[in-house]
Amino acid sequence: xxxxxxxxxxxxxxxxxxxxxxVGIVLGxxxxxxxxxxxxxxxxxxxAFVSLWLLGGLIxxxxxxxxxxxxxxxxxxxxxxxxxxxxYGPRLALMFGWARCTxxxxxxxxxxxxVMGDYAEVLVPLGTYGPGVYALASIxxxxxxxxVGTGPGKTTQKVVEVVVVLAVIGIIVSAFVTRGPAPxxxxxxxTSPSGIGLAMMFVLLTYGGWNEAAYLSGExxxxxxxxxxxxxxxxxxxxxxxxxxxxxxxxxxxxxxxxDSDAVGAxxxxxxxxxxxxxxxxxxxxxxTLTTLNGLIITGSRSYYALGRDITALRAIGTWKERGSTxxxxxxxxxxxxxxxxxxxxxTRVGFRAMVSYTSPVFWFFMLLVAVSIHVFRxxxxxxxHHYRVPLYPVTPVLFALSCLWVLCSSLFYAGWxxxxxxxxxxxxxxxxLLKPTRSS
Numbered sequence: 001x002x003x004x005x006x007x008x009x010x011x012x013x014x015x016x017x018x019x020x021x022x023v024g025i026v027l028g029x030x031x032x033x034x035x036x037x038x039x040x041x042x043x044x045x046x047x048a049f050v051s052l053w054l055l056g057g058l059i060x061x062x063x064x065x066x067x068x069x070x071x072x073x074x075x076x077x078x079x080x081x082x083x084x085x086x087x088y089g090p091r092l093a094l095m096f097g098w099a100r101c102t103x104x105x106x107x108x109x110x111x112x113x114x115v116m117g118d119y120a121e122v123l124v125p126l127g128t129y130g131p132g133v134y135a136l137a138s139i140x141x142x143x144x145x146x147x148v149g150t151g152p153g154k155t156t157q158k159v160v161e162v163v164v165v166l167a168v169i170g171i172i173v174s175a176f177v178t179r180g181p182a183p184x185x186x187x188x189x190x191t192s193p194s195g196i197g198l199a200m201m202f203v204l205l206t207y208g209g210w211n212e213a214a215y216l217s218g219e220x221x222x223x224x225x226x227x228x229x230x231x232x233x234x235x236x237x238x239x240x241x242x243x244x245x246x247x248x249x250x251x252x253x254x255x256x257x258x259x260d261s262d263a264v265g266a267x268x269x270x271x272x273x274x275x276x277x278x279x280x281x282x283x284x285x286x287x288x289t290l291t292t293l294n295g296l297i298i299t300g301s302r303s304y305y306a307l308g309r310d311i312t313a314l315r316a317i318g319t320w321k322e323r324g325s326t327x328x329x330x331x332x333x334x335x336x337x338x339x340x341x342x343x344x345x346x347x348t349r350v351g352f353r354a355m356v357s358y359t360s361p362v363f364w365f366f367m368l369l370v371a372v373s374i375h376v377f378r379x380x381x382x383x384x385x386h387h388y389r390v391p392l393y394p395v396t397p398v399l400f401a402l403s404c405l406w407v408l409c410s411s412l413f414y415a416g417w418x419x420x421x422x423x424x425x426x427x428x429x430x431x432x433x434l435l436k437p438t439r440s441s
Contacts, residue, residue, distance in 0.1 A: 013219045015230040022210050022234025023241075025295035027168070030206030031245050032265040032285050033115065033352060038206075039259035041199035046255045052196075053246055056203035057239040062400040063367075064210055064235040065390045066374055068228035071214050072388040073377070075224070079214035079299070080370055081306045087373035090310060091433050096366050097307035098429030103362045103422050105300035106334065108209075110341040111355040112296060113138050116289035119282045132346030136339055142294045143335035146301070147328045167284045168241060171269065175248035178272045197410030204407055205356055206242060209292070210235050211367070212299035228388040297334065304330035311432070357418030360411035362426050368404035371397050 042049040070083050081100070085093030116138055117131030126133055213231050220226055249258050252268045261267040265285060269277035305327035308318025317330045345355075374390065374397040390396050411419050 013216055014221055015226040015233075018213050018216050018220055018226075018230035019234040019237070021216065021295050021298070022213050022231065023165075023237050024291035025209035025212050025299070026207060026234075026238040027165075027241060027288055027291070030202075030208070031242050032263070032281075032288070034202040034206045035246055035249055035258055036261050036264045037202045037353075038199045039255055041195035041202075042255075046250055049250070049255060049258075050243075050246070052199050052203050053243055056200060056207055057243070059204060059400065059403045060207040060210060060235055060239065061232070062396055062403070063371075064231045065228070066371055066397050066400050067211055067214055068231045068388050069374060069390045070370070070377075071220075071231070072224045072227035075220065075227070079216075079302060079306075080211065080366065081303055083214070083370055083373055084366070085310070087376045088369070092369070094307070094310065094432045095426070095429060096369075097303060097310070098432050099362050099366060099426045100300070100303045101307060101334070101337065102429065103425050104359050104366075105296065105303060106338040106341050107355050107359040107422075109139065109293060109296050109300065109334075109338040110135070110345060111352055111359075112289050112292045113338070113342055114345060114355075115352060116286050116293065119285040119289070122282045123279070123286070129346055132342060135342045135346075138290065138293055139297075139335055139338050139342065142290075142297050143331050146294075146298055146326060147331050148326075165241075167280075167287070168245065171265075171281070171284065172244050172248050174272050174277075175252050175268060178252055194410070194414045197406065198414050201360060201407050201410050201415065202356070205360070207235075207238060209295070210238065212295060216299060216302075224387040297331065301327050301330040301334050304334050354416070354418045357411065357415035358422040360415060360422070361408060361419045362422045364404050364408040364411060368401055368408060371401035371404055 038052055039049055042052055071079075074082060074086065081093055081097050084096050113135035114131060117134035120134040121130040210231065213227075213234065220230065249264055249268055252271050253261065253264070257267065258264055266278045266281045269281040271277075273280070304317045305320065306318070308314045308316065308330065310318070317327070317333050319329055320327055375394065378393070412423075
């Protein structure tokens with residue numbers, strides 16, 4: 001896709017870089033926040049709890065295979081924005097750009113920053129607004145690091161991710177050498193379709209973030225060959241680690257203990273090693289949320305960059321800084337929007353669950369359209385293409401699309417008022433449709 005003049009993204013990222021980015025983004029806040037919520041909706045059966053995580057892993061693999069075809073066939077720094085633009089035209093892509101820049105990405109960045117702030121406050125208390133201060137400082141720091149260039153941001157991700165993976169392995173091993181709780185009588189819990197739908201929403205949130213690799217396809221070396229390998233390897237690592245941590249939770253706490261804990265990771269480590277264990281867990285959660293935050297900042301800025309290339313009025317954020325190979329203006333705008341959400345959250349005490357309900361329906365609506373776009377592109381292709389193609393077509397993309405529709409409906413009807421607010425913010429972007437694109441579709 002032609003650039004709007006000036007510097008272009010360089011293909012500097014290896015498959016290992018992208019796989020590490022996927023692991024760093026996904027293994028962040030979810031696995032230390034959502035298992036207790038999933039347990040609340042899985043009934044009193046550990047098998048049902050584990051089955052939900054396995055089903056979520058299967059859906060995630062289906063999605064990764066679909067995105068691998070899209071990313072390898074159309075490597076572009078705009079990721080999903082570029083896919084939707086080519087499949088459905090500039091108007092729908094503009095609405096997605098607005099949604100990602102106002103709802104999806106800054107909401108995810110703010111949520112990760114708040115969780116980091118909560119755990120940092122446990123380690124070094126700063127007072128009533130301490131979590132907000134930590135959250136704001138982390139967003140500013142990682143935004144500036146990535147403004148320097150993609151290299152420092154990528155190096156930061158690698159270093160912190162190695163520490164995190166080693167620490168998580170240590171936690172899992174220590175959990176399994178601890179004697180589990182005595183069996184307790186089962187108690188009835190929500191197993192209705194709405195409950196299962198909400199449970200899957202939280203499972204897929206925990207696995208979520210792998211799709212961010214699409215925004216790095218324009219910077220991946222030989223994307224046509226390497227996109228599938230980078231995505232699938234990253235996703236499989238995430239699923240394996242997540243399952244291992246959940247088994248550790250069950251082994252130490254039992255399903256009732258998982259269900260009844262607001263901070264399941266800290267509860268598990270307190271059972272294993274007392275208050276020292278809880279402190280160690282807080283440090284690890286801070287590190288994991290920082291890797292998530294850094295990855296979200298890197299990939300999210302590419303959305304602002306792509307939107308700036310298509311809208312004349314936003315041209316300033318559609319420029320690429322040659323030195324450092326980074327969309328510096330886009331990073332700064334994204335940082336400002338995310339910081340504003342942090343300030344709002346600090347003032348209103350908006351919680352993690354409200355952020356999830358705010359972003360989920362908008363996110364899954366556009367992911368559904370991305371899944372369907374594979375069929376759109378296949379119909380347009382004349383003959384074979386020299387890029388990765390999703391196996392078992394059309395079954396794989398159809399199953400993924402149906403999964404997206406299921407979670408979309410669950411988030412709309414059962415997740416609470418926050419989902420309505422997210423849709424309202426999306427609709428406020430309709431005036432963008434009147435702006436003149438800088439490029440033809």
